[in-house]
Amino acid sequence: MSELPEDLPRAHHDMGGVSKFMCEAVDTSRHALNDFDRTVDALRGLLGAKSVMSVDELRRGIEAIPEAEYHRLSYYQRWIRSIADNLLARGVLSEAELRAALEDV
Secondary structure (H helix, E strand, O other), X not given: OOOOOOOOXXXXXXXXXXXXXXXXXXXXXXXXXXXXXXXXXXXXXXXXXXXXXXXXXXXXXXXXOOHHHXXXXXXXXXXXHHHHHHHXXXXXXXXXXXXXXXXXX
């Protein structure tokens, strides 16, 4: 595998091999998903099964999250942000509908 030149700019989500992110060991142990995580995962699966949103669209949406917010959000919070942005962009959901749904939470 060839290495990338040091001066090649990276996107903020591309953290592999970056020394400032290698300070701590990655926890690879199994962990329980909470209700939010399971709900977001199920929603993404349903949107994919109904051909409303692909995994590639999810990934592109996650990569488009501004850097400060990207680092602040948890894994599944990034997913739901991407899902919401995609549904808004496609007109599947309006901002008013999203705001109303968030008020009910």
